Amino acid sequence: MTSGPVQVTGRVLSLKRAGAYHHLTLVAEGVAERTHPGQFVALAVGDRNSPMLLRRAFSIYRARPSGAYGGSVEVVFAVHGAGTAWLSQLRQHDEVDVVGPLGHPFALPKQPVSCVLVGGGYGSAPLFGLADRLKERGCAVHMVLGAATGDRLFGALEAKRSARSVTVTTDDGSVGIEGLVTDPLPDLLGRTGSEVIYACGPMAMLRAVSAVSAEYGVWSQCAVEESMACGIGVCMTCVLPVVGDDGILRLTRSCVEGPVFGGDRVLWDAVGTVPEGTWGAPAGAGH
Amino acid sequence: MTSGPVQVTGRVLSLKRAGAYHHLTLVAEGVAERTHPGQFVALAVGDRNSPMLLRRAFSIYRARPSGAYGGSVEVVFAVHGAGTAWLSQLRQHDEVDVVGPLGHPFALPKQPVSCVLVGGGYGSAPLFGLADRLKERGCAVHMVLGAATGDRLFGALEAKRSARSVTVTTDDGSVGIEGLVTDPLPDLLGRTGSEVIYACGPMAMLRAVSAVSAEYGVWSQCAVEESMACGIGVCMTCVLPVVGDDGILRLTRSCVEGPVFGGDRVLWDAVGTVPEGTWGAPAGAGH
Amino acid sequence: MSVPGPVLPSEVDLTTSLAGVSLPNPVLTASGCAAAGRELDQFFDVADLGAVVTKSIMLDPRSGRPTPRMAETPSGMLNSIGLQGPGIDGFLASDLPWLLRRRARPVVSIAGSTLGEYAELARRLGNTPGVTAVEVNISCPNLENRGLVFACDRHQAARVISAVRRDTPRGVPVLAKLSPDVTNIVDIAESVVDAGADGLVMINTLLGISIDPETMRPVLGGVTGGLSGPAIRPVAVRCVWQVHQAMPDVPIVGVGGIRTGADALEFMLAGASAVQVGTVIFNDPSAPTRVLEELRVELAARSFKAAREAVGFAHRGDVPR
Amino acid sequence: MSVPGPVLPSEVDLTTSLAGVSLPNPVLTASGCAAAGRELDQFFDVADLGAVVTKSIMLDPRSGRPTPRMAETPSGMLNSIGLQGPGIDGFLASDLPWLLRRRARPVVSIAGSTLGEYAELARRLGNTPGVTAVEVNISCPNLENRGLVFACDRHQAARVISAVRRDTPRGVPVLAKLSPDVTNIVDIAESVVDAGADGLVMINTLLGISIDPETMRPVLGGVTGGLSGPAIRPVAVRCVWQVHQAMPDVPIVGVGGIRTGADALEFMLAGASAVQVGTVIFNDPSAPTRVLEELRVELAARSFKAAREAVGFAHRGDVPR
């Protein structure tokens, strides 16, 4: 498998509604063959004179190295601001400049252990490719998908095909169990004897998942979502406080050293600050 | 007929190629019923976040107060820069914000005199509506259409239906007579005994037309094309040196006091300067 | 702030006070982007705005600069009009009476080339009833001081303001309009406030140049021009923020790139009591009233019962992030 | 200029001279927008550029500011990174050798909080072979002078430049990077040139603020940030124009909002001998080489046989309009 990102002009193969989300399939040569689960693409929004200069990052949902129209990548997105609104107006054959795959993928266990995959909202998108890889290695895959409301669940049906067990939660109880996605975790970890949790979703969810994994002594891999200006490691906007292998706390680029980090490595409570002791922090700096 | 411009959300009914040009029909309520020949519309380009803030001005080619889809206006445009490139990519049903009709229309003769209508390139577009009005008043209409090359002629066929005589010139001689649109004028004025020339086209053409009308003692009405930021009279960008009815030379807004001016009123050679004697010119100012 | 709770847009109290004069709402036009209101009145009722700020008027009629006078730039434009206008006599004879007949509130912008011209303009306006406020455009070259722009020098700026203040009736606020093209905007602001400015308008355009790819010469007849539009909004908000931080009691009118009600709110949160819509009028002649209606909705969505409550809100440290 | 006539893009001589050092072409990266070149090398060969300007390096490792560190603005962005970096030792151990191995030409940008830090950085770099030029980022707060930005004071700016010049080997040009946030850019430019700057880089970002409509607080962790991108291009071109006009012999590197080859040409016509591509890299990681190829085409289309001929061309009065 070739590595490193490419920049290509993608073409819209399809754009469909999926609950509260949009499911976009782009023909984009060379991206899929390089993709590992947990990586993302950065899409330019607007035309060559676009007033929106910054690329938008989206987890890769599916990557097909070849197909009737050439290699394709799929993403699932929510309309949030002007950039995603523009994407939601794309029509078949429209062009979109794609850079990817980017970032550090999910690390896979060496042993065929049992794993729990936790997705919040569109955060479940990268978990399906991950599930396939884990199953190839003989791992048992259990999924927990949660969202605020039923229409913001993504992939609950597909999860049934993908995973040995599926638990669904919604904040409003409209679908599945009422509550947070972390609520069923302790029980599920116990029942399945899982040794790893993979998670993708909002920061607050990742922090909670990391807390649960710490408490239950399991390993966790969390894909974070920080504001990114470049996505390729040159701008330093996307940092968060992470403890490195050398034990040193640094403001670490989530686009190249993440988006996947060990849950125990991230100082979740200190995100948005420069915690005391950070490498290079001004003496006495707090926040 | 109601007067004053309106601002409405137009919808693309059709966009077709016409030689080197694009012919755009917009359903735009309330514009057509107010339109007089020689007026123009100002179209916003791009979406609500467009980096192109300034409207683009286009002469109204046809205005139909009602039709199967409601009132419509038609314009003919050349792709010049980013704004017209955006317009050329519009698809049916797309929205375009329209302000119009704007500006001072062609003045019509009180008597049923013979008239020569001169159009350069897409400048012939507003002449067809004018021809209809003139014929309603019993005027004989003769048209002279010119362009650099054959594909930049607009409406030569339609002119045959509209006018008593049609003369076509191209700089390269690919269609009609080789030469400038002003070349056949002296002969035509003599043959037809015309008392008025109406003209729309590039500044250099209008200057030449004005010179011919001065020489032959006929009245001329020229529709100018100056860079316009607002099109409605509030910004003062679109001025050119014009002598008023009071004999005073002023830098005059071409969007509201034009785009149609008597050819003898415009100081064609001084466009782009502040000529000595202009009202409010700094003492001793030349250029 | 108001007790959080649902507020209907129609319930929001939009009245604002501009250095002592009360206005029905905080949305104004920007000088030079609305002429004297007449043309915009075709698109909305100019009396619906907080006030109409007129194109800067000089003592004598002015032809302005040669064309081209504009260049479009990314999310902005350059202009070099050169203050074309009828002079104060023409203005008082025609534009001001029209605004008053329409029951609009006129804020008259004045500009001069010498200290004496500003003073004379103030005297002429001082004798004229119906002027809601005087806005002093000091981004003009001072012909008595090597053509240096008044607004770029704290002393020159202050001299103009104190001359205008002296000859303007007590009840009519004098607003100083500042240029962002300075090293220290707070310094200039303090200086004009000390000289008697009742409020500040920020910002005028930034100095820019655009070169024509075809002629390979500057596009503008005047070579340099003023940059305006959404492109400059972050600079304008920064100026308002800094000055409000330094002088929280001085009324500020925010201007620079306002396109939506959310943009207007941004200026108010940074410290502006009122805002002006400028360049975006060229894009959308209905923008001033559209912005006003959008602002109303934005305020209600944040449970502000009154526009006044939003002024400077972003400075309050106790707001949870 | 060259005799007008058809010139093929491939025939255009792109070599340029940067204050005595010759470069294969005039397109560089902008400091802080290309890290130290490694990441961009995935998209194009960094040795194809005129030079790679590194992120400003400080004496010690720096964590930088808290997040959020960016806000998108119309045709631009605000950033408040706070010069996060490994410090000079880390840079010399890893980044510089990598650039030299790749046969790229490194222009090392340095930044300090005190005069002494700048001098020390210059000494450390002076002992290191392979540095094409030193770019001095003086848009930093001076901790010894109430945090006032060096670049905003002619004397402080000059002191930094003369300290750096003193400790930099003769053959290595020292380029002063100026801030546009000053009343008189020509004044600052003259001051740093007198102090020994071999060339000027213009412009750094403009100070801006953006307020988050949801939290109603400034978006950036650092409150203020630097505005960059096409939005500021007219201001950058104006600075280049003014300084070239005042000092036609001083080499200028133009930077600020370059998106296309036509934009790069605009800077050269205004007086820049070389240009830098910054923020637009975030939009298009291939932008530096794309701009270079587009520039070649633009030059050929105007019958320039050499990029050098375009430098300052817009100032020549004899060009017909």
Ligand SMILES: Cc1cc2nc3c(=O)[nH]c(=O)nc-3n(C[C@H](O)[C@H](O)[C@H](O)COP(=O)(O)OP(=O)(O)OC[C@H]3O[C@@H](n4cnc5c(N)ncnc54)[C@H](O)[C@@H]3O)c2cc1C
């Ligand atoms: C690694 C990664 C993976 C992501 N995967 C997905 C996904 O699969 N599906 C999905 O819907 N969204 C995903 N996001 C979030 C997505 O990037 C934002 O929703 C999107 O950028 C918002 O753009 P906008 O123009 O609509 O919003 P605006 O608010 O207008 O954007 C303004 C700027 O802020 C940035 N921004 C705003 N919100 C976010 C955010 N939540 N995260 C990062 N940057 C943001 C934008 O990139 C842009 O630069 C991901 C983000 C990251 C960093």
Ligand SMILES: Cc1cc2nc3c(=O)[nH]c(=O)nc-3n(C[C@H](O)[C@H](O)[C@H](O)COP(=O)(O)OP(=O)(O)OC[C@H]3O[C@@H](n4cnc5c(N)ncnc54)[C@H](O)[C@@H]3O)c2cc1C
């Ligand atoms: C009264 C009037 C009637 C016009 N009628 C027509 C018409 O019927 N068909 C047609 O094709 N064109 C017409 N034009 C010209 C048309 O407005 C320009 O071609 C168009 O604005 C170019 O926009 P752009 O974005 O493609 O070019 P850009 O060069 O990117 O435009 C940049 C800015 O310059 C202005 N500008 C550029 N060229 C012109 C120009 N020639 N005249 C005025 N402003 C210009 C634009 O409006 C814009 O603000 C008319 C202009 C005026 C003033």
Ligand SMILES: Cc1cc2nc3c(=O)[nH]c(=O)nc-3n(C[C@H](O)[C@H](O)[C@H](O)COP(=O)(O)O)c2cc1C
């Ligand atoms: C075409 C034009 C003309 C202007 N004329 C004036 C003027 O006469 N007096 C003045 O104080 N400001 C003038 N300005 C500046 C605006 O009032 C405003 O301060 C600036 O454009 C920033 O706001 P905006 O981005 O909303 O336009 C003018 C701006 C433009 C675009």
Ligand SMILES: Cc1cc2nc3c(=O)[nH]c(=O)nc-3n(C[C@H](O)[C@H](O)[C@H](O)COP(=O)(O)O)c2cc1C
């Ligand atoms: C994210 C970011 C980081 C930057 N870091 C630096 C820096 O470290 N040193 C410096 O001199 N300029 C820095 N700049 C300024 C750029 O080098 C450049 O001067 C400015 O952004 C204008 O150019 P642009 O519009 O092409 O980006 C930075 C700009 C951005 C956007």
Ligand code: FES
């Ligand atoms: S997004 Fe630019 S370094 Fe991570």
Ligand code: FES
């Ligand atoms: S285009 Fe604005 S006044 Fe004519």
